[in-house]
Amino acid sequence: MSAKIIDGKEIALSIHQEVRTEAEQLRTQGITPGLATVLVGDDPASRSYVKAKRKACEEDGIQSFHYPLPAETSQADLLTLIAELGADPKVHGILVQLPLPSHIQENAVIQAIPPHKDVDGFHPENLGRLGIKGEEALFAPCTPAGVLELLKRAEVQVSGARAVVLGRSKIVGLPAALLLLRNDATVTVCHSRTKDLPAVTREADILIAAIGRANFVNGEMVKPGAAVIDVGVNRVEDASRKRGYRLVGDCDFEEVSQVAGCLTPVPGGVGPMTIAMLMKNTVRAARAQASN
Numbered sequence: 001m002s003a004k005i006i007d008g009k010e011i012a013l014s015i016h017q018e019v020r021t022e023a024e025q026l027r028t029q030g031i032t033p034g035l036a037t038v039l040v041g042d043d044p045a046s047r048s049y050v051k052a053k054r055k056a057c058e059e060d061g062i063q064s065f066h067y068p069l070p071a072e073t074s075q076a077d078l079l080t081l082i083a084e085l086g087a088d089p090k091v092h093g094i095l096v097q098l099p100l101p102s103h104i105q106e107n108a109v110i111q112a113i114p115p116h117k118d119v120d121g122f123h124p125e126n127l128g129r130l131g132i133k134g135e136e137a138l139f140a141p142c143t144p145a146g147v148l149e150l151l152k153r154a155e156v157q158v159s160g161a162r163a164v165v166l167g168r169s170k171i172v173g174l175p176a177a178l179l180l181l182r183n184d185a186t187v188t189v190c191h192s193r194t195k196d197l198p199a200v201t202r203e204a205d206i207l208i209a210a211i212g213r214a215n216f217v218n219g220e221m222v223k224p225g226a227a228v229i230d231v232g233v234n235r236v237e238d239a240s241r242k243r244g245y246r247l248v249g250d251c252d253f254e255e256v257s258q259v260a261g262c263l264t265p266v267p268g269g270v271g272p273m274t275i276a277m278l279m280k281n282t283v284r285a286a287r288a289q290a291s292n
């Protein structure tokens, strides 16, 4: 079997287009959606993530407010800034780029973001709502929200499916599991202590790989015809590349594509969806705050 490849780039482009249309509609009502990005320190990867998010804002018609802060910023000063942004009506979404320097407690910062502006979806109130049937979820974390959107747009049946999530982080694995459950899948979450992982993953109609181990999932771990979403982004040495490495996912693409029914590539699968879903969360926040 040769898997259908789910094109995350193309799906992300259509989401950006939908966001642009929604931002335009909001502007006709006098509302310009606004996203504040807070970057503490000078980590090059974080800097480039924030740059990409601000560029997407510009392209999608979202006003971007950027707060680059020195690495030695105190937790108290950061909390003061978040309180100011929380009270600013022009700011509909607040994104604090993680990780933060070690002297700052990440949880305290996330919990200081008002849940209705928490467009990253990491506030415990928003994560908790995801897990409670019947509760409206304000925002889902962007990467797992992108995973569900990929499944939806690839017309994968989630309701009633057996779903296995590899990984239980608060950024990807756990919220992905909650979202799948919310969409009526029967969900198993695996982690580093799971015994006989291949026996579990082979049960999956939907397999989400989010562990950060290059090419970990091989063909024998996948049920024939399964939908496989590869969230992992891992560097492997590659002397043929100018930069000396290439990016691969958590799945062995060659093997898994022979077994799965559909599969996301790395790069070009989940990656582009994360920023698209952040933009979507921001216009959603603007619309909700305008109507309140």
Ligand code: NAP
Pocket (backbone or CB within 6 Å): 143, 166, 167, 168, 169, 170, 171, 172, 173, 190, 191, 192, 193, 194, 197, 210, 211, 212, 213, 231, 232, 233, 234, 270, 271, 272, 274
């Ligand atoms: P993380 O915080 O390091 O969590 C990894 C999870 O995988 C943990 O739950 C860990 O189990 C589990 N795990 C590790 N090795 C395992 C093994 N051998 N067998 C079973 N489970 C194992 O990572 P993360 O932040 O969730 O990210 C996961 C991957 O997604 C990374 O490659 C990251 O770069 C990528 N990612 C991509 C995007 C995107 O936009 N495409 C966004 C975020 C992350 P324990 O809990 O037991 O330690």
